[in-house]
Amino acid sequence: MIAPAAIALAGAVDEGFFRDRSSDTLACEARPDEVFCFGWARENIDRFLTPTLEHLEMVVASVAAGFVVAFALALLAHRRGWLRPPLLAATGVLYTIPSLALFFLLLPLTGLGRTTAIVVLAAYTLQIIYRNTIIGLANVPAATKDAARGMGYTERQVLWRVELPLALPEIVAGLRVATVSTVALATLAVFVGAGGLGTQIYGGGNLTFPTSVLIAAAIVILMALVLEAALLLAQRRLTPWRRARAS
Amino acid sequence: MGTDMRGGRALLAALAVLALALGLAACGGGDDETDTEATAGGGAAIASNPDNADVTLTIGSKNFPEQEVLGEIYAQALQAAGYKVKTALNLGSETVALKALKTGEISGYPEYASTALTSFFGLEPEAVPADAQGAWEKANAEFEKEGLTAFEPTPFASANAVGTTAELAREHDLETVSDLDGVSEQLTLYGSPECRQRIDCLAGLEKLYGLKFKSFTPVDIGLRYTVLEKGQADLSILFTTDPQLAAEKDRFVILEDDKEVFPAGNVIFVTTQKVAEEAGPDFERTIEQVQEGLTLKVMQELDARVELERQTPKEAAAAYLRSAGYVK
Amino acid sequence: MSAALPAASFGGAIDFIFGKQESNVTGGRKVGGLEQALELTLKQLEVTLLALALALVVALPLGLWLGHRGRGELLAVGIGNAGRAIPELALIALVAALIGVGMVTVTPALAVLGVPPILTNAFVGVRQVDRAVVDAARGIGMSELEIVRKVELPLAVPTVMGGVRSAAIAIVATATIAPLAGVVTLGDYIINASIYGEDGRLAGAILVALLALALEGALALVQRLLTSDGLRLQTP
Numbered sequence: 001m002i003a004p005a006a007i008a009l010a011g012a013v014d015e016g017f018f019r020d021r022s023s024d025t026l027a028c029e030a031r032p033d034e035v036f037c038f039g040w041a042r043e044n045i046d047r048f049l050t051p052t053l054e055h056l057e058m059v060v061a062s063v064a065a066g067f068v069v070a071f072a073l074a075l076l077a078h079r080r081g082w083l084r085p086p087l088l089a090a091t092g093v094l095y096t097i098p099s100l101a102l103f104f105l106l107l108p109l110t111g112l113g114r115t116t117a118i119v120v121l122a123a124y125t126l127q128i129i130y131r132n133t134i135i136g137l138a139n140v141p142a143a144t145k146d147a148a149r150g151m152g153y154t155e156r157q158v159l160w161r162v163e164l165p166l167a168l169p170e171i172v173a174g175l176r177v178a179t180v181s182t183v184a185l186a187t188l189a190v191f192v193g194a195g196g197l198g199t200q201i202y203g204g205g206n207l208t209f210p211t212s213v214l215i216a217a218a219i220v221i222l223m224a225l226v227l228e229a230a231l232l233l234a235q236r237r238l239t240p241w242r243r244a245r246a247s
Numbered sequence: 248m249g250t251d252m253r254g255g256r257a258l259l260a261a262l263a264v265l266a267l268a269l270g271l272a273a274c275g276g277g278d279d280e281t282d283t284e285a286t287a288g289g290g291a292a293i294a295s296n297p298d299n300a301d302v303t304l305t306i307g308s309k310n311f312p313e314q315e316v317l318g319e320i321y322a323q324a325l326q327a328a329g330y331k332v333k334t335a336l337n338l339g340s341e342t343v344a345l346k347a348l349k350t351g352e353i354s355g356y357p358e359y360a361s362t363a364l365t366s367f368f369g370l371e372p373e374a375v376p377a378d379a380q381g382a383w384e385k386a387n388a389e390f391e392k393e394g395l396t397a398f399e400p401t402p403f404a405s406a407n408a409v410g411t412t413a414e415l416a417r418e419h420d421l422e423t424v425s426d427l428d429g430v431s432e433q434l435t436l437y438g439s440p441e442c443r444q445r446i447d448c449l450a451g452l453e454k455l456y457g458l459k460f461k462s463f464t465p466v467d468i469g470l471r472y473t474v475l476e477k478g479q480a481d482l483s484i485l486f487t488t489d490p491q492l493a494a495e496k497d498r499f500v501i502l503e504d505d506k507e508v509f510p511a512g513n514v515i516f517v518t519t520q521k522v523a524e525e526a527g528p529d530f531e532r533t534i535e536q537v538q539e540g541l542t543l544k545v546m547q548e549l550d551a552r553v554e555l556e557r558q559t560p561k562e563a564a565a566a567y568l569r570s571a572g573y574v575k
Numbered sequence: 576m577s578a579a580l581p582a583a584s585f586g587g588a589i590d591f592i593f594g595k596q597e598s599n600v601t602g603g604r605k606v607g608g609l610e611q612a613l614e615l616t617l618k619q620l621e622v623t624l625l626a627l628a629l630a631l632v633v634a635l636p637l638g639l640w641l642g643h644r645g646r647g648e649l650l651a652v653g654i655g656n657a658g659r660a661i662p663e664l665a666l667i668a669l670v671a672a673l674i675g676v677g678m679v680t681v682t683p684a685l686a687v688l689g690v691p692p693i694l695t696n697a698f699v700g701v702r703q704v705d706r707a708v709v710d711a712a713r714g715i716g717m718s719e720l721e722i723v724r725k726v727e728l729p730l731a732v733p734t735v736m737g738g739v740r741s742a743a744i745a746i747v748a749t750a751t752i753a754p755l756a757g758v759v760t761l762g763d764y765i766i767n768a769s770i771y772g773e774d775g776r777l778a779g780a781i782l783v784a785l786l787a788l789a790l791e792g793a794l795a796l797v798q799r800l801l802t803s804d805g806l807r808l809q810t811p
Contacts, residue, residue, distance in 0.1 A: 013548075013567065013570040029557045032672070100780075101751065101781075105777070108777070185662075187663075191765075198664055204560075205554065205557075207671070209672070213668045217662055220660065225660070342769075440766075441769065443770075444770055479676065
């Protein structure tokens with residue numbers, strides 16, 4: 001038995017519903033040339049919380065995934081020099097192809113959503129991390145490695161206890177560049193429905209609303225700065241011997 | 248030691264700023280206090296029917312402000328009636344929306360009767376009935392052949408329109424679209440990316456009015472007034488329900504559509520016959536009830552809240568439902 | 576983002592590039608085909624090369640000079656870092672809404688994205704040149720300008736070109752979203768997929784990828800031609 005819904009009277013909004021919008025009472029956000037509306041920003045800043053967290057999550061996941069893959073490839077190519085040119089070329093191709101294109105080349109395989117975004121963002125970081133790791137390892141003085149071998153280190157120990165620590169500044173430098181780039185690039189994830197701060201730039205009419213775009217851009221830049229500073233600090237912590245020298 | 252401490256302090260400071268910003272975002276803002284509306288208007292409250300609880304409906308809409316508000320209004324109303332409701336307010340065009348409906352991805356969406364007739368059923372724009380009932384009946388007849396159905400139309404109708412600034416209209420003595428004949432070659436036209444393809448937009452202007460423009464530049468519809476104001480566009484495709492037309496009455500002018508290439512369309516909610524049956528009578532009843540308050544003036548007000556005041560469609564829809572008394 | 580388009584296929588995308596098809600939006604206008612694909616490709620190439628040229632004109636002399644004088648390291652390297660953090664989508668949106676749409680406003684915006692890598696790499700490239708070589712050149716009486724032109728620049732070519740190629744990548748990627756600001760490039764197929772269909776979108780992605788790779792290839796060739804034989808033997 002279905003209870004009948006209430007019978008409708010002709011609905012009408014009350015008089016207070018309509019707002020006066022003549023030219024001189026137009027609010028800041030309604031005027032097209034206004035660069036930034038502080039009032040709207042104050043009242044609507046909560047819109048940016050979820051996108052910011054989504055964005056951060058995407059960045060961390062992408063850089064972590066990219067690092068794991070690029071690092072593994074670099075270790076592989078460190079021992080087998082013949083692998084270097086093809087790997088550099090392959091990571092280079094992924095770096096050259098614009099992310100928007102890569103999103104949709106991958107779409108038939110991975111569909112809309114965060115997975116596609118993370119895979120593409122990670123792919124973009126491969127070249128810089130791979131290249132920096134290779135260069136960092138290559139720059140370790142032969143004498144240092146010989147000394148370690150002389151002390152009885154196995155090749156494995158030489159790698160993990162001597163080469164990698166010495167290559168760390170270079171590797172982290174690559175990670176820093178990768179992270180900053182990824183924070184900016186992750187704004188494009190909105191095109192594959194993966195959320196992030198791009199939704200406050202492109203989604204829902206925000207494209208033509210400078211206040212929202214500026215707030216999103218400011219958060220992106222701030223996030224990049226903070227993450228970069230964090231990595232720099234981590235680098236300093238992990239290489240205490242460098243502090244001994246004046247830099 | 249010194250440099251490390253400085254770096255550490257700088258990082259802590261930056262983290263503090265970021266945390267503060269996020270904290271403000273989490274605690275501050277909020278949209279509850281926006282409308283201190285007067286007492287509710289003349290609509291009767293929608294009663295929640297527990298029989299609807301096992302029906303899940305997905306309400307879709309195209310992805311521009313007017314459609315998104317309508318989608319939210321229907322979604323929130325159906326929720327008040329006791330249904331489980333999801334929304335998909337991001338469908339790119341009417342073809343995409345129709346496909347989503349047919350494949351069951353959405354349960355229904357608001358369509359313009361004129362768009363349905365010209366786009367789905369191949370009617371020439373001039374043949375679209377001028378009255379809401381006639382257009383709805385004609386569209387519904389066609390929809391029913393495909394296993395779909397359309398509910399009764401809204402009070403308001405919307406149409407594309409060729410707009411320009413008052414000065415330009417005076418300068419070239421423009422009152423109707425046909426007046427552009429002979430002048431249009433010197434004028435630039437700006438419209439949505441889709442406009443290039445649509446018979447009720449550029450394609451219609453070129454084919455049915457026989458006009459050629461100096462150039463057509465596709466821009467996001469959110470910029471349709473900005474390009475006029477900045478002097479970049481001579482002509483721009485506007486909508487007759489635009490709040491900007493009401494707010495700045497003497498700045499913008501719409502050219503009269505004398506050849507009826509831009510038929511006005513009332514909104515009709517389209518769904519499949521199967522979904523309508525399974526959802527019960529409250530589905531149609533709620534939708535037709537809640538849209539009764541959508542006069543042109545109200546729709547313009549809602550469009551203004553979303554487009555001009557940058558409220559979310561959800562907020563604007565909620566305000567309408569409260570003010571009209573459909574939802575407490 | 577519209578979710579209801581039918582699945583794309585590579586075959587469908589190839590068909591889209593080579594043959595006109597019915598649009599997703601009815602109106603009788605067909606979309607796709609070689610002519611349209613070529614038009615959009617050329618537009619993307621045009622705006623990319625113009626922006627790259629503009630960025631070169633602004634950043635290369637400045638970077639070379641600063642590197643030669645050994646001044647402004649903070650500026651040159653700092654701008655390089657800062658440039659990476661600029662979200663291109665926001666830049667395009669702001670330009671479109673605040674300044675205007677069209678080539679005249681979009682080209683400088685794209686150039687802004689190309690300046691940081693060129694500036695930084697020009698600076699670093701020149702700084703890395705062996706001071707002894709520079710001193711020797713001064714010793715034989717070359718003017719400062721001649722030193723930059725005939726000694727430092729040729730030796731810095733790999734690094735400088737690295738910057739130019741980075742700039743090109745950033746610019747061509749942003750040119751893909753230029754349709755949001757009224758410059759209709761291949762990105763139109765991707766951004767306005769509701770008109771072109773999923774096959775069209777995939778076709779756009781393929782064409783953009785090919786264009787970017789071709790541009791990189793061309794610049795790699797230019798780098799090869801500009802690198803002196805002596806340098807080429809050295810670099811790994």
